[in-house]
Amino acid sequence: MGHSGAAMKRMVAMNEITVDLYSDTQTRPTPGMREAIAQAPVGDEQRDEDPSVNRLCSMACELLGKEAAVFMPSGTMCNEIAILVHCRPGNEIISDRTAHIISSEGGGPAVFAGVLVHPLEGARGVYGAEQVEAAIREESRHTPRTTLISVEQTSNQGGGTVWPLAAIESVADVAGRYGIPMHMDGARLMNAVVASGVPARDFAKSFNSLWFDLSKGLGCPIGGVLAGSHEFIQQAWQWKQRMGGAMRQAGIVAAAGAYALENHVERLVEDHANARLLADRLATVPGVAVEPEAVETNIVFFDVKGTGLTAADVYQALLERGVRIGRMGPFRMRAVTHLDVDKADVETAADAVSTVVGSAG
Numbered sequence: 524m525g526h527s528g529a530a531m532k533r534m535v536a537m538n539e540i541t542v543d544l545y546s547d548t549q550t551r552p553t554p555g556m557r558e559a560i561a562q563a564p565v566g567d568e569q570r571d572e573d574p575s576v577n578r579l580c581s582m583a584c585e586l587l588g589k590e591a592a593v594f595m596p597s598g599t600m601c602n603e604i605a606i607l608v609h610c611r612p613g614n615e616i617i618s619d620r621t622a623h624i625i626s627s628e629g630g631g632p633a634v635f636a637g638v639l640v641h642p643l644e645g646a647r648g649v650y651g652a653e654q655v656e657a658a659i660r661e662e663s664r665h666t667p668r669t670t671l672i673s674v675e676q677t678s679n680q681g682g683g684t685v686w687p688l689a690a691i692e693s694v695a696d697v698a699g700r701y702g703i704p705m706h707m708d709g710a711r712l713m714n715a716v717v718a719s720g721v722p723a724r725d726f727a728k729s730f731n732s733l734w735f736d737l738s739k740g741l742g743c744p745i746g747g748v749l750a751g752s753h754e755f756i757q758q759a760w761q762w763k764q765r766m767g768g769a770m771r772q773a774g775i776v777a778a779a780g781a782y783a784l785e786n787h788v789e790r791l792v793e794d795h796a797n798a799r800l801l802a803d804r805l806a807t808v809p810g811v812a813v814e815p816e817a818v819e820t821n822i823v824f825f826d827v828k829g830t831g832l833t834a835a836d837v838y839q840a841l842l843e844r845g846v847r848i849g850r851m852g853p854f855r856m857r858a859v860t861h862l863d864v865d866k867a868d869v870e871t872a873a874d875a876v877s878t879v880v881g882s883a884g
């Protein structure tokens with residue numbers, strides 16, 4: 524009733540998914556997290572009176588070594604508001620061409636801040652200092668002004684690549700010489716921290732603003748925390764208010780974030796090991812192209828062109844076997860490991876890919 528046939532079919536399929544590698548956004552709150560949510564002291568977050576939100580923001584400041592932080596309903600809002608604070612209409616941001624701010628935020632940088640994004644051709648989402656320097660516009664009446672450099676840690680479309688600290692520092696060096704602020708889209712910053720052993724605050728040091736997502740690998744239902752100087756966060760807060768992102772008893776969700784920072788960070792190593800296992804297993808499937816050595820964190824891209832099937836074919840056939848893996852192009856697929864996926868699930872998924880691809884030939 525009221526559902527189209529296709530929507531209904533999708534819903535039926537959804538209920539039967541047993542291994543969901545579509546994204547690390549697919550996690551459900553654990554019993555411990557639900558308990559933390561139930562116990563959360565709350566107040567009016569717009570008035571800075573929610574103890575759980577305040578606690579989460581202090582934890583983020585401590586973790587990132589920044590003066591101030593603001594809890595946001597989503598990572599997308601963290602990016603968009605940071606861009607609004609750093610830029611004016613007609614300015615230009617430098618980022619990798621695969622960046623989430625380009626591909627997945629509805630053109631937000633153009634819509635809200637009125638800025639252009641200058642895409643660089645990085646290696647798996649990681650670009651170099653020379654590329655940045657070459658992309659910075661010479662000031663003239665013809666050129667947009669370069670006013671922000673954005674780094675995605677880890678690079679999502681790059682395949683979960685960790686930006687090495689040295690690479691960040693060499694980009695920051697150029698930024699410093701030209702007086703251009705740096706922003707980090709740290710949706711998966713904690714994956715980078717766990718994979719590299721570099722503390723979050725060391726990664727954060729070069730950035731004027733940065734945020735991490737709570738609803739990705741950390742396993743929370745929603746939210747992100749944006750951090751920076753007092754001055755930056757004051758301005759970010761005004762945008763949050765303006766855009767209707769200011770909340771009331773938001774401690775109900777912020778409590779999940781604090782719980783995740785205490786309980787779900789170290790376990791990210793399991794997700795990374797599972798992603799590597801999946802890549803190793805997929806590498807043995809005829810016609811599937813994957814580079815296991817390139818898997819540094821929880822994201823595995825693979826190509827099915829050699830199987831004679833399209834990504835859409837494989838997606839559908841896997842879904843019928845209760846396994847969901849994203850398709851990211853005609854032949855490219857993306858599997859993401861997370862809190863709700865264990866080693867056995869990964870083996871199930873790899874076997875399913877093998878079966879689906881094998882029955883094609």
Ligand SMILES: *Cc1c(COP(=O)(O)O)cnc(C)c1O
Nearest residue numbers: 597598599623675679708710736
């Ligand atoms: C998911 C993601 C975002 C957006 O976060 P939401 O909380 O889903 O809005 C931004 N950047 C990257 C790299 C992401 O993976």
